Amino acid sequence: MGDVGSGGPLTVGMVGAGQLARMTAPAAIALGVRLRLLAASPEDAAALVVPDVVIGQPGDRDALTRFAAGTDAVTFDHELVDLELLEELASAGQAVRPSPGALLFAVDKRHQRSMLSTFGLPVPAWRPLDPATAAAEVNELAGEHGWPVVLKAARGGYDGRGVWAPEGPAAAGRVLAAAAERGTPMLAEARVPIERELAVLVARRPGGEAVVWPLVETVQRDGICVELLVPARVPPDVATAAETLGRAVADVVGAVGVLAVELFLDTDGKLLVNEVATRPHNSGHWTIEGSRTSQFANHLRAVLDLPLGPTGAVAPAVVTVNVLGGSDGRDPRARLAPALAEGVEVHLYGKSPRPGRKLGHVTARGDDLEETRARARRAAAALSG
């Protein structure tokens, strides 16, 4: 664990240099913590703004070892990691936070579903699929819950990739055959009739001390989260239940740092865990200006085992809207003026513009959720062009 609390500067190593690492940099600057990145490329969003960058892949033992040397804690901006290498590092005395065991919840959806079910936490009806019996299992699930059934790759999916919703046995058969051919382990889930999508963010220290941010409502389009609304438009008892559920998941996972739990509120008013991320998460971007302590600041504190900051909202309404690349392919930095004129905070990730690519986000604070949302949407639209 290095010399946390004992001496001089602290160093946190972050595997990955995307926008999450980029937004971690300001929190590290404030705290006087040195941030080191393991980046795939010097053009990665965070590598552009952080001086201490090791170029390499997280699955490359040499690069990972060189990167980790001298850090007080190794943490992550994504889950595309080699858990065995991380176990080696941890065994050699390196603080890896979250631990490889906790990361497995985000890496392997079958493990996650299985563990959450074991601990009695609510997930959609599901079953792991054995290639030999998959078709029968899927048909059985459909018999109980109807079509479409949701089929998921156990590993490697994100932002809607690795998820299919076949409408019948023939379509399911095609997905399963392709998966079997690639050797992809799969699971099947009942499709949930969704009333709202929500996310609860927790920051947790190694000893279990945890803080929870106010529940956020996430608005998805094509499997990608495009808007965050705080407060979520749900009854107070649902918000309370979601926070309790978030803490429980964090405990089961043994999370250290930020944990994001994506939730479905179904049409019967029941909460179900959709996904778990063991790192800062796009559903927490509203916290940068919208809460007393950002997810990035508390993530750093948690992985350094420092006291966590308060998580309350600083305004009655906070809305975050993604900035996607416009069809003209122009850089949104050429369109800052009309966005800033809306009185919002703008975050651009330094990525080269491409139509439809997530290039940044804006956060608006206000007194009224709908006014605030309209303002955030106008600003994001101005940047997207």
Added chain:
Amino acid sequence: MGDVGSGGPLTVGMVGAGQLARMTAPAAIALGVRLRLLAASPEDAAALVVPDVVIGQPGDRDALTRFAAGTDAVTFDHELVDLELLEELASAGQAVRPSPGALLFAVDKRHQRSMLSTFGLPVPAWRPLDPATAAAEVNELAGEHGWPVVLKAARGGYDGRGVWAPEGPAAAGRVLAAAAERGTPMLAEARVPIERELAVLVARRPGGEAVVWPLVETVQRDGICVELLVPARVPPDVATAAETLGRAVADVVGAVGVLAVELFLDTDGKLLVNEVATRPHNSGHWTIEGSRTSQFANHLRAVLDLPLGPTGAVAPAVVTVNVLGGSDGRDPRARLAPALAEGVEVHLYGKSPRPGRKLGHVTARGDDLEETRARARRAAAALSG
């Protein structure tokens, strides 16, 4: 002015790499603006956290030219600059913001006093000193306003340096003789009977659009600002008058970016301009978490001629307290835990610790000014050790 608004990434060059540049970095990261520094040393507070650093002195034409090349605007984290070189740059078409003419207000206290007097803005009774007649001028001022008289070097003073308060003619003579020997131009001022010290921060765009932050009360010790209190403990009409005065000074200066006006409220309830800084300022550190838009974010927006953000406070009480190096010489990063446990925001500047050196600050937000102040003080004391 480069290609602001026309195309790709924006670059702002900042002369100086101290804590003000360091705290500008997060604002640049958010906005997708590339920040380039002209640093005296790679160990400077900001050079530790920004990848694009030119090492050199602001008075070195080659270094300055190399640094400025390709930037959309050149701006400053201090005033120890060569105004002639900056005039050359500006004449060659480089956007220099604030302009050399505006910088002169911060560089030369005689120019500042003279201009403010010309425009009828309130300053303490003062006179420029000619070495040949200085003693007589000082005695005359003392005859009108009493001893001590305040003697100031016209250039180069800060944090109490370059300021003397002789109690009588003999002491004044010694200060004046030493100044004459060094060839330092001087001015004399009546000492103001101070009720409160205040500061008003303005951000101003090239076209004159300006925003003003809520008035801050500054608490000084040994000529150094050690605490910031928002709201300032003054009647509402004083706060309004101070804001109006701040805007007027910004207009007279022709400021672009942040301008800080340090004010005295005298025992007769009159506001007087003490100092003017044409850059982000330590009296504005509370804005990072305490206001809707930080001074650093609005400074960047202003020098890029982008719309300014709202400046309202996000909590009823905001208090910032400096962190000074403890007598044991330990790094405050070894003492983060007890400070963070107070529920405050911590900013450490990455400087090597030395007893009494300004190493960072903490900001507390709360509902009650005295409770918030007590909490900020406890946190700062914990870091100082």
